[in-house]
Amino acid sequence: MESIKKSCIFYGAVINPKSLQSFSVSPQCLLAVDAIGNIDWIVDDVEPHTLQDVLASKGCIESEVIALREGEFIIPGFIDTHTHAPQVPNMGTGGQYELLDWLENVTFPTEAKFSDVNFARETYTSVVRRVIDSGTTTCCYYGSLHLEATKILADIVYAFGQRAFVGKCNMNRHCPGHYIEPSFEDSVADTQTLISYIRSLSPQQDNSSQEPLVQPILTPRFAISCTDDLLSSLGNLASSDPKLRIQTHISENKSEISFTRELFPSASSYAGVYDMFGLLRQNTILAHAVHLTEDEIDLIKSKDAGISHCPTSNFNLSSGIAPVGVYLDKGIKVGLGTDVSGGFNVSILNAIQNASVAAKVCSLQTGNSGSESSSMSAIYANKQLSIPSLFYLATIGGAAVCGLENQVGSFATGKSFDALIVNVRDEAGNPTIWGLDDTNFTNLSIEDKKKHLEGWLERFLFCGDDRNIERVYVQGTFVGGRTFRR
Ligand SMILES: O=c1[nH]c(=O)c2nc[nH]c2[nH]1
Ligand SMILES: [Zn+2]
Numbered sequence: 428m429e430s431i432k433k434s435c436i437f438y439g440a441v442i443n444p445k446s447l448q449s450f451s452v453s454p455q456c457l458l459a460v461d462a463i464g465n466i467d468w469i470v471d472d473v474e475p476h477t478l479q480d481v482l483a484s485k486g487c488i489e490s491e492v493i494a495l496r497e498g499e500f501i502i503p504g505f506i507d508t509h510t511h512a513p514q515v516p517n518m519g520t521g522g523q524y525e526l527l528d529w530l531e532n533v534t535f536p537t538e539a540k541f542s543d544v545n546f547a548r549e550t551y552t553s554v555v556r557r558v559i560d561s562g563t564t565t566c567c568y569y570g571s572l573h574l575e576a577t578k579i580l581a582d583i584v585y586a587f588g589q590r591a592f593v594g595k596c597n598m599n600r601h602c603p604g605h606y607i608e609p610s611f612e613d614s615v616a617d618t619q620t621l622i623s624y625i626r627s628l629s630p631q632q633d634n635s636s637q638e639p640l641v642q643p644i645l646t647p648r649f650a651i652s653c654t655d656d657l658l659s660s661l662g663n664l665a666s667s668d669p670k671l672r673i674q675t676h677i678s679e680n681k682s683e684i685s686f687t688r689e690l691f692p693s694a695s696s697y698a699g700v701y702d703m704f705g706l707l708r709q710n711t712i713l714a715h716a717v718h719l720t721e722d723e724i725d726l727i728k729s730k731d732a733g734i735s736h737c738p739t740s741n742f743n744l745s746s747g748i749a750p751v752g753v754y755l756d757k758g759i760k761v762g763l764g765t766d767v768s769g770g771f772n773v774s775i776l777n778a779i780q781n782a783s784v785a786a787k788v789c790s791l792q793t794g795n796s797g798s799e800s801s802s803m804s805a806i807y808a809n810k811q812l813s814i815p816s817l818f819y820l821a822t823i824g825g826a827a828v829c830g831l832e833n834q835v836g837s838f839a840t841g842k843s844f845d846a847l848i849v850n851v852r853d854e855a856g857n858p859t860i861w862g863l864d865d866t867n868f869t870n871l872s873i874e875d876k877k878k879h880l881e882g883w884l885e886r887f888l889f890c891g892d893d894r895n896i897e898r899v900y901v902q903g904t905f906v907g908g909r910t911f912r913r
Contacts, residue, residue, distance in 0.1 A: 439495025464903025
């Protein structure tokens with residue numbers, strides 16, 4: 428892993444998400460990263476002829492300056508709030524099924540292979556490399572149910588320098604005999620062992636307000652796959668460990684919801700099941716949330732849990748369309764998830780594209796085809812998602828869902844430098860973006876440069892891919908991207 432051993436300064440275009448409705452564009456930005464990978468200071472609008480003066484005023488005349496070229500810009504790294512590392516081998520298959528049949532016929536058989544630690548090591552090495560090179564700087568990973576394979580996943584994530592939450596699935600019922608945990612006691616014991624193991628990888632420094640790069644996360648697969656005593660034990664574990672994040676699935680598919688209601692007759696709803704066992708709280712990440720009732724939405728809001736919107740998966744498994752705009756209007760935290768292999772692409776760019784399409788389909792169905800409007804009480808419900816909204820969901824939104832909004836998701840002094848250098852020049856190998864552009868960027872006014880960068884961002888989000896992701900930084904360390912030495 429190549430790292431920034433000393434402070435380092437970037438000079439060039441920086442695009443920074445601000446809110447669901449805006450991002451800032453700074454074509455000539457100086458952004459300094461300190462020796463531990465945090466952002467030291469940012470100065471906008473630095474003309475080339477004032478560069479040395481600004482550096483001198485910061486006492487940085489000796490510092491290394493990395494100058495970006497025309498067609499390159501820096502954005503915060505993407506945050507994938509929901510994916511399954513052991514499902515990458517069956518990505519792109521099984522789209523003929525809905526959730527429960529897909530689990531039985533495609534997913535469980537693939538995940539079962541991770542009992543073989545050699546297979547796990549080889550597969551996870553390529554999965555994590557691919558996820559980082561796709562621009563995901565923070566990732567919420569589900570492993571399989573296996574303790575040893577999930578330790579290996581955490582080892583690889585840690586060795587590659589990605590920021591991540593890693594959990595092993597808890598699943599002790601309604602799974603095939605060859606892929607099920609033998610008892611709730613075994614499930615809980617393995618979970619505790621994994622938590623201790625992951626925490627030992629990067630011991631927390633007492634004086635650091637920052638969280639370790641790799642952290643454990645409780646992962647009850649979904650209510651159907653966990654007995655009451657398992658959910659109850661996991662709830663106890665969670666209550667003794669308030670910082671421990673929790674990830675699970677909710678209300679993805681109608682048959683799943685009916686079966687869940689049958690299995691937990693005393694719960695008020697699907698969300699009520701997790702609440703009943705103390706698993707619905709401010710650091711719970713709920714994937715899908717396609718068919719929530721009004722009461723569930725209110726419950727989730729009252730608990731301040733976050734939602735991972737996984738539109739590619741929701742289309743691919745014919746689950747439906749999550750009403751993301753409704754959640755945003757309620758002030759619920761929302762981020763994006765690839766949900767591989769319900770989703771068929773490891774890149775958050777693909778989740779952005781499908782989130783846009785999903786919102787448009789929603790707006791067409793409700794006859795509300797306008798774009799977001801701040802003049803109505805419902806700003807986002809049943810409307811298209813704008814470029815600032817999509818960019819926000821992929822970055823700050825995801826950070827908030829992970830409880831990392833003070834550390835990553837955007838650029839500000841004191842935050843971690845988790846970032847992508849995007850290159851839309853032809854040499855990146857994806858001529859779609861730059862090839863359309865015959866402007867001499869250097870000679871444009873600042874305002875015109877901003878407009879140009881906005882256009883490049885939009886086209887990158889919709890037509891870009893990992894060829895355009897030149898460098899990936901996590902906590903100031905160069906960890907991946909097209910130009911990363913392997
Ligand atoms: O999209 C999904 N992927 C899964 O692996 C899964 N397990 C339970 N529910 C699920 N939904
Ligand atoms: Zn999932």
